[in-house]
């Protein structure tokens with residue numbers, strides 16, 4: 001594995017995926033997320049992942065109301081202040097799901113990663129906005145309120161090199177390939193798939209990203225809320241291993257998954273099936289794909 005031991009200390013560790021219930025009460029959501037993180041850490045998790053949009057309802061009307069100015073510091077961002085504080089006090093790494101972020105006159109769907117000192121290590125703004133129209137089933141346009149991020153995010157942490165995507169980002173295999181090429185061990189996708197595409201695509205996409213790139217994939221969804229009349233999330237937060245195997249998953253209710261990540265499995269699978277060496281870059285490359293797509 002590329003330069004692995006140079007920057008992270010844990011080859012094997014427990015990951016916690018907190019599939020949280022989310023309400024319209026932001027203060028409650030923050031306190032609730034904190035309790036779930038503490039519970040996961042108590043059970044031994046060294047890395048905790050939260051869902052997409054965990055401090056606010058997932059709705060275009062809510063994003064501007066719940067948005068926080070992350071760059072302006074802890075006073076203007078109670079959600080990230082909590083994440084930073086809890087990461088520092090528990091000495092864990094947190095992939096902080098996502099929250100609506102305000103920056104100037106723009107809004108983003110943003111994931112913050114905190115290290116064991118509580119420092120903000122990375123900020124990923126969702127690159128591919130979720131604009132979908134399946135008549136009679138689901139219509140949603142994130143682009144009505146949100147702006148797309150411009151930067152892929154790979155971050156070195158105590159628990160390995162992590163590539164970050166948010167929900168719809170998982171549909172774009174080139175992003176995962178780029179992360180793998182940059183030496184990521186684990187891809188984390190906080191995500192809130194829906195009741196139409198979720199049953200068919202959610203697990204399929206995770207397993208595809210994992211097996212194609214021979215690395216770990218972790219996803220974390222909000223728990224399903226079918227009563228409030230808002231967006232209904234599919235749930236099913238999951239950890240997939242580098243052989244495409246589902247290592248841990250759950251249904252749609254609130255739950256915390258604790259599961260084991262072991263990077264030696266990546267080495268094993270890459271030895272079993274040396275895809276990176278066998279790839280015929282002389283016959284095809286991402287540059288060719290981009291060129292053909294734009295013709």
Ligand SMILES: NC(=O)CCC(=O)C(=O)O
Nearest residue numbers: 130167168192193194197
């Ligand atoms: N929040 C999202 O990006 C949802 C993505 C989704 O449901 C899909 O089908 O893709």
